[in-house]
Amino acid sequence: MSSERHLHPVAMLIGAIGTLRRWISGLIFPGIVLLMSQGFSLRTVALFLIGVLVVAALAALWGFLSWRATTYTVIGNSFRLKRGVFQKSERTIPLDHVQSVDTVQGVIQRAFGVFEVRIETAGGGSSEPDASLSALDRAAAQSLRREISGSQMEGTEETAGPAVLRKLSTRELFVAGATSGQIGVAFSVLAVGSQLFDDFFSDDFVRRLVETLAPNWLMVLLIFIPVGLLLAWFLAIAGTVLAYTGFTLSREEDFLYIKRGLLERREATIPLARIQAIRISEGVLRQPFGLAAVRVESAGYGEDAGVSTMLFPLLPRGEVQEFLAEATPEFAVNPALQKLPRRALRRYVFRAVFGYLVLALAATLISFLVFQYAVGLLAFFLLLPAALYGWLCYRDAGWAFEEDRLVVRYRSLGRKTAVAPRRRLQSREVTRSPFQRRVRLATFLAEVASGSGGYALRVTDLDARTAEKLAGNLAPAARLEGA
Amino acid sequence: MKGEPAERLDPRAITLWRITGLLNLLPLLVGAGFAAWALIRFGDVSLFLAVVPVLAVLVLGGMVVGVAPGLRWRRWRYEIRPDEIDLQRGILWVDRTLVPLARIQHVDTRQGPLQRRFGLSTVVFYTAAGPNQIPELSVPVAAEVRDRIAELTGEQDEL
Numbered sequence: 316m317s318s319e320r321h322l323h324p325v326a327m328l329i330g331a332i333g334t335l336r337r338w339i340s341g342l343i344f345p346g347i348v349l350l351m352s353q354g355f356s357l358r359t360v361a362l363f364l365i366g367v368l369v370v371a372a373l374a375a376l377w378g379f380l381s382w383r384a385t386t387y388t389v390i391g392n393s394f395r396l397k398r399g400v401f402q403k404s405e406r407t408i409p410l411d412h413v414q415s416v417d418t419v420q421g422v423i424q425r426a427f428g429v430f431e432v433r434i435e436t437a438g439g440g441s442s443e444p445d446a447s448l449s450a451l452d453r454a455a456a457q458s459l460r461r462e463i464s465g466s467q468m469e470g471t472e473e474t475a476g477p478a479v480l481r482k483l484s485t486r487e488l489f490v491a492g493a494t495s496g497q498i499g500v501a502f503s504v505l506a507v508g509s510q511l512f513d514d515f516f517s518d519d520f521v522r523r524l525v526e527t528l529a530p531n532w533l534m535v536l537l538i539f540i541p542v543g544l545l546l547a548w549f550l551a552i553a554g555t556v557l558a559y560t561g562f563t564l565s566r567e568e569d570f571l572y573i574k575r576g577l578l579e580r581r582e583a584t585i586p587l588a589r590i591q592a593i594r595i596s597e598g599v600l601r602q603p604f605g606l607a608a609v610r611v612e613s614a615g616y617g618e619d620a621g622v623s624t625m626l627f628p629l630l631p632r633g634e635v636q637e638f639l640a641e642a643t644p645e646f647a648v649n650p651a652l653q654k655l656p657r658r659a660l661r662r663y664v665f666r667a668v669f670g671y672l673v674l675a676l677a678a679t680l681i682s683f684l685v686f687q688y689a690v691g692l693l694a695f696f697l698l699l700p701a702a703l704y705g706w707l708c709y710r711d712a713g714w715a716f717e718e719d720r721l722v723v724r725y726r727s728l729g730r731k732t733a734v735a736p737r738r739r740l741q742s743r744e745v746t747r748s749p750f751q752r753r754v755r756l757a758t759f760l761a762e763v764a765s766g767s768g769g770y771a772l773r774v775t776d777l778d779a780r781t782a783e784k785l786a787g788n789l790a791p792a793a794r795l796e797g798a
Numbered sequence: 799m800k801g802e803p804a805e806r807l808d809p810r811a812i813t814l815w816r817i818t819g820l821l822n823l824l825p826l827l828v829g830a831g832f833a834a835w836a837l838i839r840f841g842d843v844s845l846f847l848a849v850v851p852v853l854a855v856l857v858l859g860g861m862v863v864g865v866a867p868g869l870r871w872r873r874w875r876y877e878i879r880p881d882e883i884d885l886q887r888g889i890l891w892v893d894r895t896l897v898p899l900a901r902i903q904h905v906d907t908r909q910g911p912l913q914r915r916f917g918l919s920t921v922v923f924y925t926a927a928g929p930n931q932i933p934e935l936s937v938p939v940a941a942e943v944r945d946r947i948a949e950l951t952g953e954q955d956e957l
Binding site: 740741742743744745746747748749752762763764765769770783786787790791 | 800881882888890891892893894895896897898900901925926927928930
């Protein structure tokens, strides 16, 4: 396999559209100004159209030239990509440095039934793929993928293809959206929207609106808050549908494959050997219905960072173990967790309440000084829920070290359970604050590789002696195991 | 977990930390002085009230320069065992970190301009989850520690 191959011709179109998009963002403003200042006479419209045609023609030409200049091949043990119309560039990536070969299908690619193939190595940055082929037809994408990962899998024979482990049904998709709890994200979208609204309407209009609404502010609040929440909720559902439609997890040998996306189809590969830890998270809206999502923390090649990836966005809590046993057997454990000592409860409640207490005091003080009106005292009503939250955190916290795997459960809004095998732990840490020392408690922390730093499995406020013993027990038995 | 790690940092670290503490404090002191001046000049505040920020910075400075370095040095300990590196540090929040040598990817020594003056050096070792360091060792000790970590890491890998 050493012939140099071109991309699918659709790449010309994609390249041209990309170029156009870049130019248009530069030209749109002068264009509009021109149209406005000259008025819509036949001449200016004609000029404008001609301009558009010329730009489009140039973009098309450029698309063709860059398509002709782009070739890729797999030679020996490396992938080679040649690019550039005027300034030629050639990139060589050793195959065993390739971390993943993902395919993404944008809207244009879908229309023509082609795929964008992204080749990521460990050395490069995290957001930009190291080599991206904008259009390959199915056969070409598959054969490239096979050539690249074939060398990694070391002569795995042609098999029946990956077996589907689990598929997200339409009903589950909507449930996942409705319970995603990404309302905060949606709210920020709304905030941006309202900013646009501000820019769009005149000050006068806004002032009149405020004047009519101000006397009935309570009514307005009562209407706007639920409407805003509802909108945010719909946005969260829409976001989930966009990202997770057709979510399919399959496995072949030591590789997991994830396919997902409504408009943009994404396909990702996770080598099992790179998975460092697994996190089962039961969101606030999901736990009551016994639902959970599973994420994996995976590391890259060498010292480079990996990512946190959604392994499956929604499944019943009761089926998680079964699911893990099929998908990532190394992480399928469900031991009984050790609880924290009773004296930790006070620390948990204190920690949850303390922040609110400071806030409430500040709010009272400010409201008193500024408005001569102790509205801020209302903030103290939040203390009880805060204390309750602290109690919940205490109740859910727990840990276990069994079958050579560390399991840690904690709550940060939602309840999370993390699993990491001992051989994946990069370091262990025992921290004692002055408050903890007084009551012989400590915080235990074990790090696995993930992202640009690490992902930490943390148990707050366990018995200090136990924490030290745990840190000792988790030492690598390299000499016995042979790593 | 075994008892406290055996080795300490170089005692010159204390002086170095005093100096860096002082340097870090300078902008704060200038800021506080400026605030005091502004309060007197424009705020019509009595002299006693106006010097409060300066005093606060001075007290903080006393802690940072006078007390903290000694305590910090006394707490900081490390030990390089055949299978793990053991670190202990922190004045109020005491951290104890264990890093298996088999997980270490590479080791550096590094030296800032002030450290060079004192003949001190910092050993930094990296795992896939990020760096850890042993600061303020005398240059020969740091080199020795670095080489020992590198050597042990290699040994662990072969197993």
